[in-house]
Amino acid sequence: MKIMIVDDHPVVRQGIRLILGADAEIEVVAEAANAREAMEQARHQALDLIVLDLNLPDQNGFWVLKEVRRIHPDLPVLILSIQPEEHMAVRALKAGASGFLNKESAPEELVKAVRSVMRGKRYISPRLAEWLAVDISGHRESLPHERLSDREYQVLCLLASGKSISDIAATLHRSPNTISTYRTRILHKMGIETNAGLTHYALTHQLIK
Structure with a gap:
């Protein structure tokens, strides 16, 4: 094989x-x-x-x-x-x-x-x-990042890695406004207020290296 x-x-x-x-x-x-x-x-x-x-x-x-x-x-x-x-x-x-x-x-x-x-x-x-x-069995509470769509999860990881909105937009071939919208959704869904908070969460849960 x-x-x-x-x-x-x-x-x-x-x-x-x-x-x-x-x-x-x-x-x-x-x-x-x-x-x-x-x-x-x-x-x-x-x-x-x-x-x-x-x-x-x-x-x-x-x-x-x-x-x-x-x-x-x-x-x-x-x-x-x-x-x-x-x-x-x-x-x-x-x-x-x-x-x-x-x-x-x-x-x-x-x-x-x-x-x-x-x-x-x-x-x-x-x-x-x-x-x-x-x-x-329903005995486990889902984690905040598990509520994100695949695209939102991808943007989360890029933001948490220190990428700027413009860098992410170029990488994903989307407009900066679209990425900003994703960021707003991510912060709301996860109950986090800043990019630094996203980075701390991603490192804690080993979502990024």
Whole structure:
């Protein structure tokens, strides 16, 4: 099976390559350090699976996920992120990911996840399965960022990373007025008053590095 690794850290990509390369049936044929490189590779490489980080320097990983789903609807994407599963997994699965795994997982679990996804199944860890059971039971109160739309979440992460309204507008190909509107909605939904508050929240909940 031919796999592409998308992560902005060379050391992380090398580690994933070594873990997956130990399996004779898995071949890492492409790597990308950002969203632009990922989409370029996805358009021109014959791939069976993409292992994707959510925190990328130029675009949010959810953007990559949606673009991949648009041009290759049947190409599975496994999210491998430092962000806590309980914060991001459901959003990722709803957006079309075939599985979600935290980077703190054991190497053998990564191989297990890849094999499961390649068999056409969705992969969630035992820890996430337990968390979902509690969530479905109604005994868990949702976190403020879970109420945001995908676009609002993307703007939240960019604002929390210190990007200006104009920078975000250029990155997302939207007008500054549109981004300002998103910011207002985000602050209202989350009950936060300033960008500094958004940054503190995002760091506390590991939404940004």
